[in-house]
Structures are given as structure tokens and as C-alpha cells.
Amino acid sequence: xxxxxxxxxxxxxxxxxxxxxxxxxxxxxxxxxxxxxxxxxxxxxxxxxxxxxxxxxxxxxxxxxxxxxxxxxxxxxxxxxxxxxxxxxxxxxxxxxxxxxxxxxxxxxxxxxxxxxxxxxxxxxxxxxxxxxxxxxxxxxxxxxxxxxxxxxxxxxxxxxxxxxxxxxxxxxxx
Numbered sequence: 536x537x538x539x540x541x542x543x544x545x546x547x548x549x550x551x552x553x554x555x556x557x558x559x560x561x562x563x564x565x566x567x568x569x570x571x572x573x574x575x576x577x578x579x580x581x582x583x584x585x586x587x588x589x590x591x592x593x594x595x596x597x598x599x600x601x602x603x604x605x606x607x608x609x610x611x612x613x614x615x616x617x618x619x620x621x622x623x624x625x626x627x628x629x630x631x632x633x634x635x636x637x638x639x640x641x642x643x644x645x646x647x648x649x650x651x652x653x654x655x656x657x658x659x660x661x662x663x664x665x666x667x668x669x670x671x672x673x674x675x676x677x678x679x680x681x682x683x684x685x686x687x688x689x690x691x692x693x694x695x696x697x698x699x700x701x702x703x704x705x706x707x708x709x710x
Contacts, residue, residue, distance in 0.1 A: 541592065548588060548596035551615075557622035558645040559629055559656055563587070563614045565638025574632050574639070583625050584617040597645075604650040608643040622646060626660035 552558060563571060578585045590609035597605045618625035626644065633639045644656045651659075663671070 544589070544592050545595045545599065548593055549599040551584065551586075551617050552596055552602060552645065553600045555617040555619055555645070556647070557618040557625055557659070559616045559618070559625045560608050560642040560644060561614050561616065561629060562611050562640040562642055563638075564612050564640075566636060570636055574629075574636075577628050577632065578616055578625065581624050581628055582618075582620050583628065584619070585614060586617070587612070587614045589613070600648070602645060602648055602650065605643075605645070608650070613642075621665050623659055623662050623664060626656050627664065630657060630660040 566574070575585050590611075590613050593613060593615070594606060594609050597603075616625040616629060626641075629639070629641055633641065641653050641656050643653055644651050644659070646655075646659065662668075
């Protein structure tokens with residue numbers, strides 16, 4: 536018979552999994568308290584929740600929200616970074632942190648309710664950030680518009696030159 540505290544923990548984890556746009560599973564073995572605190576601060580500053588969880592409770596919560604295939608990643612110590620706003624941010628921060636702290640291992644992740652491996656999480660971390668993507672889209676939209684403005688401006692300039700040429704020609708004919 537399940538205990539109420541475990542049921543509450545499973546419910547809490549399943550709510551986090553359902554709400555998160557991405558969840559990155561890590562093995563924090565080898566990090567000391569100071570390093571984990573440093574990592575938590577970086578993640579919290581970006582609006583990411585980082586929790587140490589029990590594997591069995593996480594597996595039960597994943598099944599409640601219909602996430603299949605998570606079991607191979609639920610071995611050993613487990614901490615999960617839940618990204619609620621930007622799906623790329625947790626992966627970026629964790630891999631950036633792992634560059635300086637080799638003991639932090641990314642096991643895998645969940646992106647849009649689908650389980651992905653560590654290689655896919657690394658590919659996600661290599662994507663440009665949200666602001667960079669928005670800037671790229673703006674440049675792509677702005678390029679054709681500025682080209683059109685330049686083309687129209689050139690045509691108007693040519694029209695003005697032609698009218699000025701006609702005016703000069705008429706002045707010469709009347710003089």
C-alpha cells in the first residue's frame with residue numbers, strides 16, 4: 536500500500552514533468568555541496584528548477600503523464616532540471632557548467648514529452664538561444680523589406696532624374 540508522502544511526491548514530480556517544456560536528467564555524483572549550490576544558482580537565475588529525485592518515484596510520475604522510455608536513464612543518482620519557459624536553456628546551462636565540472640554527467644532528457652538521449656540533449660544545447668533565434672528571424676524578415684525599399688528608392692531616383700532631364704530639355708528648347 537503506497538504511503539501518502541510518496542504519493543504526494545509522485546504527484547509533484549508528474550506535475551513538473553507535465554508543465555516543463557524540457558527536463559534534463561543528470562548524474563551529480565562527484566559534485567560537492569558548493570558546486571551543486573553554484574549550479575542551482577545559475578539554473579534558478581534562468582527560471583529553471585533543479586531537483587534531486589528518487590528514480591522509482593520519477594519513473595512512476597513519468598508513467599502518469601504518459602512519458603515512455605525513461606527507465607534506462609533512471610539508474611544511479613538523479614537530479615532533474617525542469618525548464619518551463621525556454622526548452623533550450625537547461626541544456627545550455629548544464630553543458631556550460633559541465634565544461635568546468637567534468638563530474639556532472641547529462642544522462643538524457645525529455646523534450647515535448649518525448650525521451651531523448653544525451654547526444655540529443657547536447658545538440659539541443661548547441662542551438663542558439665531564444666534571443667539569438669528571434670534576432671535571426673528579424674534579420675531574415677528585414678532583409679527583403681530593406682532590399683525592396685532600396686529598389687523602390689532607385690526607381691524613384693531614376694524617375695526624378697528623368698523628369699529633371701525633361702525639364703532641362705524644355706528649358707533649352709524655349710531659350
